[in-house]
Amino acid sequence: MKSVEQHVRDVLELADPLEPVGTGLLRAHGSVLALPVTSPVSLPPFDNSSMDGYAVVASDVAGATPETPVRLPVVADIPAGDTTTREIAPGRCARIMTGAPLPAGATAVVPVEGTDGATREVTVTRAVREGNAIRGVGEDVEAGAEVLRAGVRLGAAELAVLAATGCDTVRTYPRPRVVVLSTGEELVEPGQPLGAGQIHESNSFMLTAAAVDTGCEAERYGFIGDDPATIASTLDGVLARADLVLTTGGVSMGAYDAVKEVLSKRGTVRFEKVAMQPGMPQGAGVVGDADTATPILTLPGNPVSSFVSFHLFARPLLDRMRGLDAGPPPTVRARLSAPVSSPSGKRSFLRAALDYDSTIEGAGYTVRPATRQGSHQLSALAGANALVVVPESVTELARGSIVDVLTLPGSP
Ligand SMILES: Nc1nc2c(c(=O)[nH]1)N[C@H]1C(S)=C(S)[C@@H](COP(=O)(O)OP(=O)(O)OC[C@H]3O[C@@H](n4cnc5c(N)ncnc54)[C@H](O)[C@@H]3O)O[C@H]1N2
Numbered sequence: 001m002k003s004v005e006q007h008v009r010d011v012l013e014l015a016d017p018l019e020p021v022g023t024g025l026l027r028a029h030g031s032v033l034a035l036p037v038t039s040p041v042s043l044p045p046f047d048n049s050s051m052d053g054y055a056v057v058a059s060d061v062a063g064a065t066p067e068t069p070v071r072l073p074v075v076a077d078i079p080a081g082d083t084t085t086r087e088i089a090p091g092r093c094a095r096i097m098t099g100a101p102l103p104a105g106a107t108a109v110v111p112v113e114g115t116d117g118a119t120r121e122v123t124v125t126r127a128v129r130e131g132n133a134i135r136g137v138g139e140d141v142e143a144g145a146e147v148l149r150a151g152v153r154l155g156a157a158e159l160a161v162l163a164a165t166g167c168d169t170v171r172t173y174p175r176p177r178v179v180v181l182s183t184g185e186e187l188v189e190p191g192q193p194l195g196a197g198q199i200h201e202s203n204s205f206m207l208t209a210a211a212v213d214t215g216c217e218a219e220r221y222g223f224i225g226d227d228p229a230t231i232a233s234t235l236d237g238v239l240a241r242a243d244l245v246l247t248t249g250g251v252s253m254g255a256y257d258a259v260k261e262v263l264s265k266r267g268t269v270r271f272e273k274v275a276m277q278p279g280m281p282q283g284a285g286v287v288g289d290a291d292t293a294t295p296i297l298t299l300p301g302n303p304v305s306s307f308v309s310f311h312l313f314a315r316p317l318l319d320r321m322r323g324l325d326a327g328p329p330p331t332v333r334a335r336l337s338a339p340v341s342s343p344s345g346k347r348s349f350l351r352a353a354l355d356y357d358s359t360i361e362g363a364g365y366t367v368r369p370a371t372r373q374g375s376h377q378l379s380a381l382a383g384a385n386a387l388v389v390v391p392e393s394v395t396e397l398a399r400g401s402i403v404d405v406l407t408l409p410g411s412p
């Protein structure tokens with residue numbers, strides 16, 4: 001059987017990072033920056049006050065106390081946004097608001113709490129040092145400096161720094177467009193009654209959500225039956241609007257495993273058994289014309305198998321497409337709170353709840369494996385935030401063993 005690592009390598013060969021595009025800031029939220037951004041302006045762009053108060057010459061108020069107040073005439077009133085060029089001479093002051101430009105000649109700001117707040121002649125009762133409550137030009141960012149490097153994921157803070165430097169468009173890797181298509185004659189749309197032998201379709205909801213969580217634009221095509229001609233024409237129809245197609249079902253050894261039948265005759269998809277549990281039957285390749293070939297991963301139909309396959313194979317590929325490092329899934333070491341078993345020769349990915357435990361000496365993680373580990377058992381998947389990895393050569397692990405754990409969205 002093929003190793004998990006080899007299958008990851010083969011999947012990552014299926015696509016390069018997508019061609020970067022220019023995008024407005026909010027549209028770029030969550031995307032990855034393709035080029036570094038330098039600031040054309042200094043931040044702050046001008047010396048300004050960090051407090052509401054009075055711009056003064058610091059030496060004028062050096063001796064100010066409640067017992068020995070200093071009185072200064074107020075020659076100007078400067079709100080934030082004031083565009084007038086202003087200046088104060090020694091012995092005078094200007095009332096100034098937070099964010100307002102510091103008048104020339106001023107060397108400090110006395111907060112309003114250190115004064116009587118008067119508007120014609122102010123009484124200052126607190127001495128301040130030179131530079132007090134002044135935010136100097138460029139003390140945050142100097143004009144020409146790099147503010148974000150290529151490869152950064154744009155979150156709230158990154159969008160703020162971009163906007164602050166006046167940047168309204170950035171070059172980012174587009175979000176991969178993922179189309180999710182499930183197959184199976186037994187499937188029924190949720191909300192509809194079940195007939196004999198039928199189950200409600202769930203994989204396409206799960207994978208569409210997982211793709212969105214991975215920073216993609218995902219389309220739930222829904223599901224179709226096992227008719228090869230319908231599968232072929234449906235795939236042809238979605239290729240043009242997908243950077244990655246994910247299918248589920250129809251890839252094992254069954255007599256009606258139609259995805260395998262259809263894709264064995266077109267594209268480069270190879271169907272293989274990967275030495276893992278769950279998720280053994282996998283297909284990966286590209287379909288469509290050479291210049292527009294679209295990667296496709298055919299994931300197994302069992303819901304838990306499909307979920308685990310997404311995190312091990314689809315997520316790294318999607319990360320690569322959107323400009324991130326497609327490294328191994330994030331992993332922590334944790335202490336098992338219950339014994340587990342695993343088939344020999346396969347790497348198990350057991351659904352589990354990971355907790356950060358500050359009572360452990362030196363602090364650390366504990367991980368509680370779910371009791372229902374069947375690849376059809378969605379109830380245990382729903383409570384899981386991690387996957388315990390049991391190596392191929394290990395069949396039993398005792399409670400208390402230290403194990404590798406893949407973290408999933410929502411893990412501590
Ligand atoms: N003789 C063998 N049988 C099976 C093998 C094998 O090696 N030899 N492998 C087993 C393993 S492991 C898996 S995993 C499954 C994979 O099967 P398929 O990918 O062909 O998937 P299906 O047979 O279509 O469905 C499997 C299972 O999952 C349910 N299912 C399918 N699609 C959905 C969906 N969209 N939403 C919810 N549930 C779905 C389906 O009803 C089946 O119960 O094969 C084993 N068999």
Ligand code: MOO
Nearest residue numbers: 278279280305375
């Ligand atoms: O590999 Mo299947 O995914 O065990 O259930």
